[in-house]
Amino acid sequence: MNAPVMPLPQPDTRPGDAPYVVIEGLRRTFDVSRPWLNRVIERQPRQILRAVDGVSFAIRRGQTFALVGESGSGKSTVARMVVGLLPPSAGDVRITGVSMTDPREAAARRRLRRRIQMIFQDPYASMNPRWRVRNIIAEPIRAFNLLQGDVAIGRRVGELLGLVGLHPDDGVKYPHEFSGGQRQRIAIARALASEAEFLVGDEPTSALDVSVQAQILNLMRDLQDRLGLTYLFISHNLAVVRHMANRIGVMYLGRVVEIADGRELFRAPKHPYTRMLLDSVPDIGLTGRKRIPVSGEIPNPIDPPTGCAFNPRCPFANERCRTEVPTLVEGVACHAFQERRLPA
Amino acid sequence: MTEPVLSVRNLRVAFAGRRGTLTAIDDVSFDIAPGEILGVVGESGAGKSVTGSAVIGLIDPPGGIVGGQVLLKGERIDNLSPEAMRRIRGRRIGMIFQDPLTSLNPLYRVGRQIVETIRTHTDLSEKAARQRAIDLLAEVGIPAPERRIDGYPHEFSGGMRQRVVIALALAAEPELIIADEPTTALDVSVQAQIIALLKRLGSERGTAVMLVTHDMGVIAEAADRVAVMYSGRIAEIGPVRDVVQNPLHPYAKGLMGAIPTLAQDTDRLAQIPGSMPRLSNIPPGCAFNPRCPSVFGRCRVERPDPIPVGAHRVACHLYDRSEASAA
Numbered sequence: 174m175n176a177p178v179m180p181l182p183q184p185d186t187r188p189g190d191a192p193y194v195v196i197e198g199l200r201r202t203f204d205v206s207r208p209w210l211n212r213v214i215e216r217q218p219r220q221i222l223r224a225v226d227g228v229s230f231a232i233r234r235g236q237t238f239a240l241v242g243e244s245g246s247g248k249s250t251v252a253r254m255v256v257g258l259l260p261p262s263a264g265d266v267r268i269t270g271v272s273m274t275d276p277r278e279a280a281a282r283r284r285l286r287r288r289i290q291m292i293f294q295d296p297y298a299s300m301n302p303r304w305r306v307r308n309i310i311a312e313p314i315r316a317f318n319l320l321q322g323d324v325a326i327g328r329r330v331g332e333l334l335g336l337v338g339l340h341p342d343d344g345v346k347y348p349h350e351f352s353g354g355q356r357q358r359i360a361i362a363r364a365l366a367s368e369a370e371f372l373v374g375d376e377p378t379s380a381l382d383v384s385v386q387a388q389i390l391n392l393m394r395d396l397q398d399r400l401g402l403t404y405l406f407i408s409h410n411l412a413v414v415r416h417m418a419n420r421i422g423v424m425y426l427g428r429v430v431e432i433a434d435g436r437e438l439f440r441a442p443k444h445p446y447t448r449m450l451l452d453s454v455p456d457i458g459l460t461g462r463k464r465i466p467v468s469g470e471i472p473n474p475i476d477p478p479t480g481c482a483f484n485p486r487c488p489f490a491n492e493r494c495r496t497e498v499p500t501l502v503e504g505v506a507c508h509a510f511q512e513r514r515l516p517a
Numbered sequence: 518m519t520e521p522v523l524s525v526r527n528l529r530v531a532f533a534g535r536r537g538t539l540t541a542i543d544d545v546s547f548d549i550a551p552g553e554i555l556g557v558v559g560e561s562g563a564g565k566s567v568t569g570s571a572v573i574g575l576i577d578p579p580g581g582i583v584g585g586q587v588l589l590k591g592e593r594i595d596n597l598s599p600e601a602m603r604r605i606r607g608r609r610i611g612m613i614f615q616d617p618l619t620s621l622n623p624l625y626r627v628g629r630q631i632v633e634t635i636r637t638h639t640d641l642s643e644k645a646a647r648q649r650a651i652d653l654l655a656e657v658g659i660p661a662p663e664r665r666i667d668g669y670p671h672e673f674s675g676g677m678r679q680r681v682v683i684a685l686a687l688a689a690e691p692e693l694i695i696a697d698e699p700t701t702a703l704d705v706s707v708q709a710q711i712i713a714l715l716k717r718l719g720s721e722r723g724t725a726v727m728l729v730t731h732d733m734g735v736i737a738e739a740a741d742r743v744a745v746m747y748s749g750r751i752a753e754i755g756p757v758r759d760v761v762q763n764p765l766h767p768y769a770k771g772l773m774g775a776i777p778t779l780a781q782d783t784d785r786l787a788q789i790p791g792s793m794p795r796l797s798n799i800p801p802g803c804a805f806n807p808r809c810p811s812v813f814g815r816c817r818v819e820r821p822d823p824i825p826v827g828a829h830r831v832a833c834h835l836y837d838r839s840e841a842s843a844a
């Protein structure tokens with residue numbers, strides 16, 4: 174069960190063993206400088222925002238990897254780079270061994286493309302309101318030329334609607350005729366239309382009511398069991414992540430601060446930020462657990478603290494934490510943990 | 518038993534539309550005692566925010582209160598003139614909304630906005646009001662308040678802005694605060710700080726709080742009692758621990774089962790089939806009956822009224838004693 178924390182860099186192991194997705198040293202910077210003239214007049218330097226800084230992890234086939242973090246932690250930027258919506262500034266994403274960035278692997282990447290699909294937070298924004306649902310779902314089938322003839326495509330669309338718990342006759346309706354949860358089902362059906370194996374969900378249930386959220390989470394797990402799907406699940410909701418993920422990466426200000434198997438992370442969180450996060454989640458468990466009082470907020474990512482980004486909020490920070498950026502060792506990026514300064 | 522700060526009696530709110538009148542709130546009753554936090558929870562469209570707006574008289578035409586009473590410390594406030602109601606809002610009832618930026622004027626320094634509120638509702642001098650504003654900012658946990666008071670809203674982070682809004686709501690020492698999704702736009706670590714602040718208000722100042730949210734976790738942490746709303750009615754109301762751990766109404770049961778928790782592993786979340794009916798299409802009888810796993814004949818024809826069951830009040834025919842003896 175104790176898989177190595179850092180992804181293995183060698184992609185050419187046997188297909189059964191190699192992780193489905195390997196993400197290595199992923200980095201993304203955004204230039205948020207003022208316009209050139211302002212910079213010259215006001216003598217300001219360029220401002221570079223490091224949204225994602227050296228993120229590495231691997232996802233095994235048929236498993237769910239979740240990234241959690243508060244706003245500004247960079248989790249959505251990672252998701253966008255993984256599906257190829259955003260080119261990384263450095264690092265690489267390899268899916269079934271195929272690099273998502275190397276220009277020499279463009280042909281292999283094109284064949285792989287339809288296997289990767291994304292599900293967004295707001296399904297309505299990702300659908301053309303003037304298209305009937307059957308056309309929305311059929312679009313990937315036509316675009317990738319997977320089936321010929323309207324009859325065959327229509328049959329497949331009916332199948333897909335059934336798969337996500339809608340009625341095949343719902344295909345004639347427009348997106349506005351559905352509730353939020355049903356629209357998310359349509360988005361999932363469209364993602365599966367191209368025979369996707371790997372779904373990246375960026376807060377897929379955050380806009381939904383809890384009873385509907387439960388329906389969508391259950392559906393996603395059922396589909397994973399039936400179709401062997403691999404998920405990258407992005408969420409700010411720790412309880413949802415706990416429910417969905419086999420493995421979890423906790424992000425803070427563009428870096429993964431802790432990575433662990435789902436149960437392990439919740440049973441014995443190691444990084445002080447993970448502990449604080451778990452302590453601050455309002456939970457209906459009403460366990461009456463003792464809480465460390467939470468203080469402070471995420472710093473401005475344009476001007477992050479030196480050393481460990483969490484040091485201004487960390488009760489265990491010392492001089493080394495303020496100067497030296499900790500690296501991920503045994504799944505935890507924390508000097509205090511490695512020096513065994515943390516209370517159990 | 519002390520007199521409740523807020524009493525809502527058989528409140529009905531309706532919106533007139535081209536295709537007839539839609540009843541958003543139908544026969545809702547509850548009390549909030551001094552220092553008590555009542556959580557009002559429900560999914561979108563349940564009527565929780567409309568209930569809050571009705572209490573403070575902020576329902577815009579074509580909507581309006583069409584029945585029942587709202588009493589603040591025993592006096593009716595639902596039939597006051599807009600002018601009289603305006604004097605109550607801010608002074609006796611404070612408000613906190615989800616997005617702090619919409620409650621703050623971006624062009625004025627936060628101090629000026631708080632001072633203006635204090636001076637509108639009290640007869641403090643400018644200088645005394647400013648000192649009071651600084652005290653308030655300190656009380657809600659803003660560091661260096663004597664400096665921050667001269668900042669503009671955009672210079673504050675989301676959590677700090679929400680603290681400013683809470684300070685603003687407290688400015689005139691209201692008896693009741695209505696907080697509509699006050700932590701929904703905030704990150705969890707900040708949310709926990711705001712919840713702690715709201716709880717402190719109740720215990721230290723004796724302010725009654727009506728906390729409207731969709732997040733059962735927030736309610737479980739913050740509230741003393743909780744009202745679970747469905748389709749414009751209260752399905753169940755009771756002490757928060759009881760309702761969370763031992764919900765009685767089938768909807769409340771489904772809702773609690775649907776929430777993933779940190780405390781336990783569940784392979785499958787309980788799910789309630791379907792979704793909340795639209796206001797234009799509320800089924801006859803109990804509004805929950807098409808989704809209810811324990812539905813029986815009477816539910817489809819007769820609307821259940823809240824009946825006391827232990828410390829709860831539950832609007833469900835399952836708990837009607839005459840029904841139980843018949844069965």
